Amino acid sequence: MRILLMGNPNVGKSAIFSRLTGTHVVAANYSGTTVEFTCGKLKLPDKTVELIDVPGANTLAPTNKAEEVAVKMVADGDIIVNVVDATNLERNLKLTLQLLQTGKPMLVVLNMWDEALEHGMDIDVAALEQRLGVPVVTTCALSGEGIKTLAGKIEQARPGSVRFEDEDLWSVIGGIVEHVQKIRHRHPSVGQSLSHATVHPVIGPFIGVLVLLLSFSFVAYIGEWLVEDVMEAAFNFAWLPVTHWISTLMGGEGFIHSVFIGELIEGEIDFELSFGLLTTGLFIPLAVVLPFVFCFYFVLSLLEDIGYLPRLGVLVDTIMHRIGLHGLSIVPMMLGLGCNVPGAMAGRILETRKERFIAITLLSICVPCMAQLAMVVGLLGPAGVVGFVGVFGTLFLLWILLGVLMKRFIKGETPEILVDMPPYRFPYWKGLAKKVYMRMRGFIREALPYVLLGVLIVNLLYALGVIGFVSNIFSPIVTTLFGLPQEAVGALIVGFLRKDVAVGMLAPLGLNVRQLIVASVVLVVYFPCIATFVVLFKELGAKDLIKSTLIMIVVALSVGGSLNLLLRTMGL
């Protein structure tokens, strides 16, 4: 038996799905978090059934990709659980009535029930049940209230009794709402005043800048503290003696030793420079990258759950239109700062091919993921402010320049922004913690194997002399054009696999400030890591992927070359 969770965007389908199945999917306070359906198992008293989290749809006459997915799925469902935002009954009932018309057994869930009560909305559940002819339950998915009742009632789902002609839809809905809902007068809440302020034409941008500054400072300072005072200390205290013992056991040298422990630096293991599987291979992802990933996802998830991202999208809309995008493309960009893979997937909330192409190409060229950022920040430490401005200033200018060019030369339309601004919500801390945990677990699962593979390949390629061979072939580009030592070719090769490992390989080369800047920028722009590349193929298709890749290569060569020249003339 297959049960479909359906409803308008941002009504809490994913939160209910997580509650019912125990498998966690990412939910957030804005439309379009779920762009693909997710399956899970739901245990009912007598059997286990399949539960599907369907992307949000406003109508069964599809107007976008997510709705197309939703409509196609209706035919394959045995029971429809229609999730409705209780604070927004009228708007949601259109889909409810359309779903009832399919004649499938159905059950209606009034979610965000607590919020509706808070807002002074009284909905007569029994009267609604009677009008629709299907069971109605109330829930608050974030806290879990009502979920057990919902699970118990799923098997009571039945075809509805409401009959109407299509042209009467809104008058039928009007009649139902008038009959079942009473709204008591209320004063504007703190959330509403805050909502006005954050999209105020003058105050809004100030708040926006403040929010972003606070967010980035939090990630930078707390991240750095966690790396240096917690993780590094823990590694030195607990892991160093173990690796030391293994190193001695392996005789301190030889092929096996260099694969697992790496090279000894002045007779000692150096977690950053030794480059063995058990040393640098574990140290980079767990001690250097993970703390930043944690801080980033904490802040991002917080902003998501509060409901700030759509407002940020409204604030940056004018700027984004200059580069052929509208404001909501800030969502894939922000997600991309964590990891380019979910960033590229979030490109689906954009309507046209032109927007998706520009957003995804800009993302994969100019937006470094948190793993790479953490490593670049560490690498740039000695270069000071000049290094940071050089790398991030270049990336930002490049982002704008490429955007302006693509806006001009990529065919197609950029529609205007059209976005619902969900009410601000207090984050539900347990849900937030679980979301951050899930994203971190995702990072460890996805990244750790690739990092270890990267370190292994580095060692194998060096041992087999491949890197030396390829270095010779590409040395004109790397040494003449970019002004980097020939050994940097190794980093560029590994960068196809993992960018953080690649940046780590630059550390032992003793680069000067100019070389640090050029190498960091080239590593960000020249090619996405393999995981991102696979997603780009899925999202863009082969033809656009080739286009996008050609742009990357041209950009990497020209930016790397001109940056090298420019910095040289500046005397660096």
Next chain:
Amino acid sequence: MDKTLLDLKKGEKAEVVAIEGGHILGMRLEALGIRPRKQITRISTQLMGGPVIVAVDGRQTAFGRGTAAKIKVKPLNH
């Protein structure tokens, strides 16, 4: 005289009369509660040609000025 949402002052309330433009735009606006005979309030407008923010049923929605120009309204006198 036909007025559009763009003609409303900040804080002014109106009734939606019609939505011009394609079927898809109509559907997308309808999904956000904006359809003929609904009351709509213009809340604010971003600077430099930025989006317009309105409230319908106590819920806020933002859209571009091109979209706002397609929403015909009849201002309500208090």
